[in-house]
Amino acid sequence: MKYTSLPAFAFSLMLLPAAAYAQDYEAAVKSSLPDFAQANAFSGVTINVACRHLPAMDFIESHKALFEQYTGAKINFTDYPENDLRSHIVADAANKAGGFQLYCLDDNYIPLFASNKWVQPLDSVIKPAYKIDDLFDSLKSAYSWQGKLSGLPIYSEVTILYYRKDLLAAKNIAVPKTIAELEDAAVKLKNAPRTYGIALRGLRGEGMNVYTWTEWLRSYGGDFLGPQMQPVFNSPEAIEGTEHYAKIIHDAGPPGSGTWGWPQVSSSFAAGRVAMTVESTAFYPTFNDPKQSNVVGNVGYAVVPAGPKGAYPANYAIGLAVAASVDPSSKAFTATSDFLQWATSQQMEFARTAQGIGNEDRKSVNQSALLKSKLDPAYIEAVSEGQKITKTNYRPMIPQWREMGDIIGAHIESVFTGSTTAKDALDAAAAEVSDRFKTEGVLNTPRQYEELFPSN
Amino acid sequence: MTATGGIAIGSSPRLAPRRRSWLRSPWLVPLPGFLLLAVLSLPPFLYALYLSFINVDISLPNNKVHFVGLANYAQVLGSPVGQHALLITLIVSFGSTAAAIVIGLVIAYLIHLFAGRLDGLVTVLVLIPLAVSPVAMALVFSLMLDPLYGPVPQIVAFLTGALIAPTGTSLGALLTIIFVQTWQWSPLAVILLLGGIKSLPIEPIEAAMIDGASFWRALWHIHLPLLRPLLAVAAIFEFILCSQVFAATELLTNGGPGNATVDLSLYIYKIGISESSQVSVAAAAGVITLILGLISTAVWLKVAKWDVQVYQ
Numbered sequence: 186m187k188y189t190s191l192p193a194f195a196f197s198l199m200l201l202p203a204a205a206y207a208q209d210y211e212a213a214v215k216s217s218l219p220d221f222a223q224a225n226a227f228s229g230v231t232i233n234v235a236c237r238h239l240p241a242m243d244f245i246e247s248h249k250a251l252f253e254q255y256t257g258a259k260i261n262f263t264d265y266p267e268n269d270l271r272s273h274i275v276a277d278a279a280n281k282a283g284g285f286q287l288y289c290l291d292d293n294y295i296p297l298f299a300s301n302k303w304v305q306p307l308d309s310v311i312k313p314a315y316k317i318d319d320l321f322d323s324l325k326s327a328y329s330w331q332g333k334l335s336g337l338p339i340y341s342e343v344t345i346l347y348y349r350k351d352l353l354a355a356k357n358i359a360v361p362k363t364i365a366e367l368e369d370a371a372v373k374l375k376n377a378p379r380t381y382g383i384a385l386r387g388l389r390g391e392g393m394n395v396y397t398w399t400e401w402l403r404s405y406g407g408d409f410l411g412p413q414m415q416p417v418f419n420s421p422e423a424i425e426g427t428e429h430y431a432k433i434i435h436d437a438g439p440p441g442s443g444t445w446g447w448p449q450v451s452s453s454f455a456a457g458r459v460a461m462t463v464e465s466t467a468f469y470p471t472f473n474d475p476k477q478s479n480v481v482g483n484v485g486y487a488v489v490p491a492g493p494k495g496a497y498p499a500n501y502a503i504g505l506a507v508a509a510s511v512d513p514s515s516k517a518f519t520a521t522s523d524f525l526q527w528a529t530s531q532q533m534e535f536a537r538t539a540q541g542i543g544n545e546d547r548k549s550v551n552q553s554a555l556l557k558s559k560l561d562p563a564y565i566e567a568v569s570e571g572q573k574i575t576k577t578n579y580r581p582m583i584p585q586w587r588e589m590g591d592i593i594g595a596h597i598e599s600v601f602t603g604s605t606t607a608k609d610a611l612d613a614a615a616a617e618v619s620d621r622f623k624t625e626g627v628l629n630t631p632r633q634y635e636e637l638f639p640s641n
Numbered sequence: 642m643t644a645t646g647g648i649a650i651g652s653s654p655r656l657a658p659r660r661r662s663w664l665r666s667p668w669l670v671p672l673p674g675f676l677l678l679a680v681l682s683l684p685p686f687l688y689a690l691y692l693s694f695i696n697v698d699i700s701l702p703n704n705k706v707h708f709v710g711l712a713n714y715a716q717v718l719g720s721p722v723g724q725h726a727l728l729i730t731l732i733v734s735f736g737s738t739a740a741a742i743v744i745g746l747v748i749a750y751l752i753h754l755f756a757g758r759l760d761g762l763v764t765v766l767v768l769i770p771l772a773v774s775p776v777a778m779a780l781v782f783s784l785m786l787d788p789l790y791g792p793v794p795q796i797v798a799f800l801t802g803a804l805i806a807p808t809g810t811s812l813g814a815l816l817t818i819i820f821v822q823t824w825q826w827s828p829l830a831v832i833l834l835l836g837g838i839k840s841l842p843i844e845p846i847e848a849a850m851i852d853g854a855s856f857w858r859a860l861w862h863i864h865l866p867l868l869r870p871l872l873a874v875a876a877i878f879e880f881i882l883c884s885q886v887f888a889a890t891e892l893l894t895n896g897g898p899g900n901a902t903v904d905l906s907l908y909i910y911k912i913g914i915s916e917s918s919q920v921s922v923a924a925a926a927g928v929i930t931l932i933l934g935l936i937s938t939a940v941w942l943k944v945a946k947w948d949v950q951v952y953q
Binding site for chain 1: 698699700701702703720721722787788789790794798804805806807808809810811814894895896897898899900901911914915916917918
């Protein structure tokens with residue numbers, strides 16, 4: 186007994202500080218309630234949330250009882266599959282059905298929803314306790330439409346360069362800082378058919394190939410739209426960027442990877458079949474989970490490589506917004522906006538980080554000792570730097586973006602598979618987008634956002 | 642008739658009281674069925690037809706909805722993406738129908754000639770693909786053809802040294818879709834044709850063989866013509882099944898590379914729901930698909946002459 190209990194006792198002593206920390210963060214979530222809402226003020230109010238499963242969302246859902254007990258409001262979460270969520274929310278918003286008070290929205294839906302007045306502006310109700318300036322700046326502007334805050338983020342990501350430390354060291358290759366170095370390293374690291382140099386997204390889609398291809402477009406100086414909303418993403422710079430993206434897939438990517446989406450890209454890196462990838466920070470847990478990854482301990486992290494015009498990490502965020510059907514003068518609106526701020530507060534984010542749910546939205550969490558104790562410092566550095574340099578209008582934040590992105594995605598996929606040239610594909614996409622903009626009545630109207638290269 | 646000497650046969654006015662004429666209408670018996678079908682299928686069809694002549698776009702809720710004539714049809718038939726989708730629909734449905742009939746015929750003859758007493762068991766095994774859900778099948782094929790983990794590219798790499806990605810090129814992806822459709826639906830042709838082969842008279846073949854015809858000549862000139870009505874029926878069924886592609890194009894290639902395997906159904910899904918919100922254009926494409934289906938079936942019926950007896 187004595188001999189077994191002694192190590193157990195020592196072990197529990199070691200665990201004690203960590204456990205105490207987690208409890209402290211939980212306690213802070215509870216004790217922060219008076220900063221966000223009045224006690225027993227919202228009895229009879231029901232808040233329906235249209236959302237999808239995300240670790241951060243599930244974490245909020247598991248804490249909703251605290252808010253319910255404190256304020257008397259009732260909160261229902263309705264989880265939809267990712268692809269169904271949008272149509273449910275659009276139907277609710279467009280028909281003013283009022284079925285939901287909170288919508289879970291990707292940042293690139295904010296322009297569509299805000300311009301159609303489907304969501305309520307939030308500027309006047311943000312409380313000092315929310316510490317809004319603590320959010321990454323790019324994230325705050327992504328959730329604003331024409332200067333009005335239209336939602337609050339619960340999840341954010343940027344892209345970073347993941348590389349295999351062991352493979353680069355074996356060939357004595359330095360971590361690529363430019364796209365030229367990346368191309369060079371990828372070809373040198375290719376050892377077919379066992380390992381390939383790099384995997385990048387090729388599959389069509391605004392959230393697929395366009396998400397990472399835009400880095401190349403921006404890095405070579407390409408823009409999406411001119412001052413009068415005319416498509417310019419078939420400019421010589423854009424063609425050059427697209428050719429480089431296609432070339433690295435062709436020269437160093439696995440066969441057929443011109444049609445890969447993120448599932449194939451991430452699983453091939455986790456399986457150790459590719460040496461590098463430029464992917465979302467969302468894959469950090471996958472690559473570091475021994476159950477899903479063969480490369481634990483060998484993964485290096487860096488800011489995405491730069492082209493002639495600099496480095497442009499992709500960004501993406503998910504947040505919650507208050508439906509327009511909630512009357513801003515009503516008790517329901519106060520309850521909804523109070524709950525929203527509490528649910529996305531700094532305290533909540535620390536508590537979920539303590540539970541190992543990453544993807545931080547706030548500078549304070551990103552730079553905290555808590556995060557450093559949980560994640561690779563090189564990764565934290567890459568995220569912090571990436572969040573600093575990423576641009577809100579990396580992709581145009583306009584209501585038409587999704588559709589325009591999908592049109593571009595379909596055409597550039599055939600460049601990545603070698604079926605057509607970058608010029609032909611981008612010209613065809615530009616013509617299609619022009620037609621569509623004409624129908625929508627936005628062609629030859631002033632552009633509503635700042636392009637990254639204003640010279641165009 | 643006159644030999645019956647005035648005794649009336651059937652529903653004579655003298656034996657049964659005369660009913661009102663509408664009660665004897667040939668339309669009366671199937672009327673409830675027609676009504677049910679009309680209630681269930683006409684409203685959505687008429688609504689789709691209505692949608693296809695106006696300009697509904699979900700992402701533009703403040704747009705004024707008005708009559709646009711044939712503009713949506715012009716967009717489907719006039720745009721490169723729409724034309725390509727039409728072409729892919731024709732290639733996939735005719736290609737996989739032809740392949741399914743040929744393969745079904747070969748397998749049916751093989752079972753008939755060589756399976757002997759095991760033919761029941763073999764037929765059940767052959768039928769397995771019919772029972773597999775198209776979604777499951779598309780996913781299984783996408784795993785099998787995966788260049789890094791799939792067995793098919795691994796075997797090819799072992800034999801030739803080159804790792805290939807079958808769905809990585811436009812032609813490869815199109816052939817893969819046709820192959821998957823053929824694999825799924827050819828068993829139907831097998832059972833239809835096997836039944837036909839077994840029921841055909843053996844005498845004409847025997848007579849021809851006695852007259853000195855080779856096995857192949859007898860098969861080609863006597864057996865196959867006898868089988869023609871069944872071949873035609875099988876072809877019509879196969880065409881209806883093979884032209885309904887969605888799981889394979891959506892899950893196996895996602896219409897890719899680029900637009901290489903986007904057929905009309907996937908085009909409708911993408912332009913109306915998943916990538917754009919032009920519901921009216923999608924409705925117009927749906928009507929075009931329907932018309933195309935009707936024309937194709939009519940052409941099949943005409944070409945195949947399935948209701949014409951052969952040696953009579």
